[in-house]
Amino acid sequence: MIVVVVVAGFSVVVSQTKPATGRPAPVRNRAIANIVREIDARNIEATIRKLVSFGTRNTLSEQNDPKRGIGAARDWLYAEFLKAAAASNGRMTVEKQSYEQAKAARVPQPTMVTNVVATLKGSQPEATDRIYVVSGHYDSMCNTPVDAKCDAPGANDDASGTAAVLEMARVMAKYEFDATIVFMAVAGEEQSLLGSTHFAEQAKEKNWNIDAMFTNDIVGNTLGGNGVRDRGTVRVFSEGVPSNEKPAEATTRRSVGGENDSPSRQLARFIKETSEAFVPQMKVMMVYRRDRYGRGGDHIPFLERGYPAVRFTEVNEEFRHQHQNVRVENGVQFGDLPEFVDFAYVANVARVNAASLAALAWAPSRPKGVTILSQRLSNDTELKWDANREPELAGYEIVWRDTTAAVWTNSKPVGNVTSFTMKGMSKDNYFFGVRAIDKDGNRSPVSYPKPLTRAQPAAANPSL
Ligand SMILES: [Zn+2]
Numbered sequence: 001m002i003v004v005v006v007v008a009g010f011s012v013v014v015s016q017t018k019p020a021t022g023r024p025a026p027v028r029n030r031a032i033a034n035i036v037r038e039i040d041a042r043n044i045e046a047t048i049r050k051l052v053s054f055g056t057r058n059t060l061s062e063q064n065d066p067k068r069g070i071g072a073a074r075d076w077l078y079a080e081f082l083k084a085a086a087a088s089n090g091r092m093t094v095e096k097q098s099y100e101q102a103k104a105a106r107v108p109q110p111t112m113v114t115n116v117v118a119t120l121k122g123s124q125p126e127a128t129d130r131i132y133v134v135s136g137h138y139d140s141m142c143n144t145p146v147d148a149k150c151d152a153p154g155a156n157d158d159a160s161g162t163a164a165v166l167e168m169a170r171v172m173a174k175y176e177f178d179a180t181i182v183f184m185a186v187a188g189e190e191q192s193l194l195g196s197t198h199f200a201e202q203a204k205e206k207n208w209n210i211d212a213m214f215t216n217d218i219v220g221n222t223l224g225g226n227g228v229r230d231r232g233t234v235r236v237f238s239e240g241v242p243s244n245e246k247p248a249e250a251t252t253r254r255s256v257g258g259e260n261d262s263p264s265r266q267l268a269r270f271i272k273e274t275s276e277a278f279v280p281q282m283k284v285m286m287v288y289r290r291d292r293y294g295r296g297g298d299h300i301p302f303l304e305r306g307y308p309a310v311r312f313t314e315v316n317e318e319f320r321h322q323h324q325n326v327r328v329e330n331g332v333q334f335g336d337l338p339e340f341v342d343f344a345y346v347a348n349v350a351r352v353n354a355a356s357l358a359a360l361a362w363a364p365s366r367p368k369g370v371t372i373l374s375q376r377l378s379n380d381t382e383l384k385w386d387a388n389r390e391p392e393l394a395g396y397e398i399v400w401r402d403t404t405a406a407v408w409t410n411s412k413p414v415g416n417v418t419s420f421t422m423k424g425m426s427k428d429n430y431f432f433g434v435r436a437i438d439k440d441g442n443r444s445p446v447s448y449p450k451p452l453t454r455a456q457p458a459a460a461n462p463s464l
Pocket of ligand 1 (some may be wrong): 042137158189218
């Protein structure tokens with residue numbers, strides 16, 4: 001379909017683009033370019049400074065003081081997301097999602113944990129229940145997560161991610177997407193991912209179709225403790241073997257591979273391709289692991305429940321500015337202060353996120369039920385999948401790469417069909433995938449096929 005968006009009083013008709021052949025490249029969707037352009041580093045700076053001004057945002061800190069503590073930050077964020085929602089024509093709603101966390105390792109007494117959740121409802125009936133979640137955590141800590149009194153400015157960890165999410169909500173609320181996007185600021189991250197776990201658990205109980213989740217955590221420092229300054233790269237962490245892999249899936253993976261083709265890894269590739277098209281000043285550094293050594297993030301509760309998810313983080317971290325009491329020691333400034341945040345860089349990370357979310361929410365869903373006919377010994381590769389439901393679907397592309405390649409290197413449009421045979425290309429020699437394309441050229445992430453095991457013919461001997 002043609003997407004018409006109204007921005008600042010004039011409408012933009014997104015041009016139709018022919019599907020690419022050869023090396024895959026996302027379409028130049030003009031609305032996505034507009035979103036990228038509208039993200040403003042000055043708003044991000046103002047948000048980070050405001051969040052720092054609450055003194056501490058430790059989850060155990062004051063909930064009812066209007067000036068200091070996590071409660072003041074929560075109420076301010078709620079009001080800001082409401083302002084963003086005012087531009088959405090009623091499509092964005094904002095809520096405080098609260099629950100009482102019982103005593104736990106980093107929670108000395110029962111504590112209310114509140115996520116601020118802004119939901120921008122998708123407009124296409126076939127896609128509105130498909131949900132993309134983007135989050136940052138607004139809680140902070142100093143040396144220890146149970147010190148509720150110390151100053152914990154948390155400018156980088158994670159006012160940076162929270163500010164990126166709020167800016168995306170401001171810009172994207174004006175646009176109408178097919179699928180639903182949830183912009184979220186969570187609490188309790190430093191207390192062991194409490195807020196994100198609560199949200200993911202609720203989603204699982206309600207059987208929500210969360211098709212992707214991004215967490216932005218520590219996305220603002222561009223001068224590492226190693227002395228390296230890098231203002232043009234962001235890391236995207238994705239797991240290879242799914243956290244919720246079942247034993248039968250592990251058996252298949254050991255047999256024919258797939259440890260580099262989880263839905264989260266396909267998501268990372270999608271982000272990289274989208275970013276190259278729309279945010280060329282930024283390089284996406286895919287990291288093939290769930291998270292850094294000894295660290296975790298709000299994507300993990302989603303992964304554990306079977307939702308594809310990735311983590312965005314700066315490339316070179318400065319540990320003197322994370323989880324530290326604010327102090328000067330031997331002439332060295334410790335503490336997570338705003339003077340160490342590169343606001344223009346945070347804006348670029350927000351642009352990578354926003355372009356990817358917009359591309360996902362305007363694209364058809366990933367093809368479902370994708371299988372590769374595995375029993376027949378053949379030098380052809382036979383793929384099958386279920387038909388997509390979206391009315392503006394144009395068709396599908398087969399993508400492939402060498403088994404040692406990091407990203408999809410080739411694609412072939414195959415039309416609006418639900419099976420295709422790659423003649424003369426052996427499934428033993430390449431990895432294949434399938435993605436959906438709509439009439440505007442918006443492409444879904446790639447679905448990696450499962451082997452289709454048919455009843456074994458009596459005479460066959462597959463082991464030789
Ligand atoms: Zn963090």
